[in-house]
Amino acid sequence: MKELEKRIQADGRVLGKNILKVDSFLNHQIDPQLMQDMGKEFARFFADEGVTKILTIEASGIAPAVMAGLALDVPVVFGRKSKSQILTDDALTADVYSYTKQTTNQIRVDKRFLTADDRVLLIDDFLANGQALLGLKAIADQANASIVGSGIVIEKAFQQGRQNALDAGLTNVHSLARIAAFEDGQVLFVNEETE
Numbered sequence: 723m724k725e726l727e728k729r730i731q732a733d734g735r736v737l738g739k740n741i742l743k744v745d746s747f748l749n750h751q752i753d754p755q756l757m758q759d760m761g762k763e764f765a766r767f768f769a770d771e772g773v774t775k776i777l778t779i780e781a782s783g784i785a786p787a788v789m790a791g792l793a794l795d796v797p798v799v800f801g802r803k804s805k806s807q808i809l810t811d812d813a814l815t816a817d818v819y820s821y822t823k824q825t826t827n828q829i830r831v832d833k834r835f836l837t838a839d840d841r842v843l844l845i846d847d848f849l850a851n852g853q854a855l856l857g858l859k860a861i862a863d864q865a866n867a868s869i870v871g872s873g874i875v876i877e878k879a880f881q882q883g884r885q886n887a888l889d890a891g892l893t894n895v896h897s898l899a900r901i902a903a904f905e906d907g908q909v910l911f912v913n914e915e916t917e
């Protein structure tokens with residue numbers, strides 16, 4: 723998505739070897755217009771999938787997920803993170819390990835909000851190692867819901883996330899911006915034409 727790539731070029735900052743800071747429009751301050759445009763783009767791409775629900779994870783997945791939900795006219799559920807390992811009968815849960823933060827969060831979704839009748843679109847802000855996506859898949863699987871695709875705002879294509887997602891059986895993984903590499907503080911995108 724050109725608009726997003728331009729925004730990343732203009733306002734993104736490369737930290738260290740492989741972190742992209744986008745806190746001026748996605749992860750801290752949020753640009754609602756860009757978010758809405760991204761929601762529309764997800765809705766366009768997944769228009770024929772019969773999506774009944776969007777599943778994301780707090781915090782940064784919520785904004786793009788809500789805009790996709792608005793455009794597709796379906797509810798949005800977000801996995802809540804908690805350190806608590808307390809098991810309850812009324813929650814779907816999964817453990818998500820973060821390589822970036824080196825912490826494990828349990829994410830939970832109330833069983834009332836995801837059922838076997840649902841056709842679920844997973845949404846998240848970043849695809850790095852894919853752990854968040856796999857956690858969301860585990861949650862949807864517990865509900866016996868069908869996963870029809872995954873929408874990612876920014877994919878770091880030089881990491882293992884896409885492969886890990888595909889290996890776990892996820893299909894239809896669509897990223898609005900795919901980063902091939904960081905070079906001298908610059909962001910290089912995967913060239914769609916030469917892919």
Ligand code: G4P
Nearest residue numbers: 741742780781782819820821822848849850851852853854
């Ligand atoms: P993974 O889910 O793909 O395995 O990613 P990883 O564990 O490496 O990332 C952990 C957190 O860091 C996630 O946010 C993820 O979205 C974010 N992240 C990964 N790479 C980048 C990056 O290059 N830039 C930025 N800004 N974030 C990145 P989270 O812990 O779920 O936090 P939240 O912001 O959603 O609350």
Ligand code: NA
Nearest residue numbers: 782783847848
């Ligand atoms: Na995230």
Ligand code: NA
Nearest residue numbers: 749782847848
């Ligand atoms: Na994040």
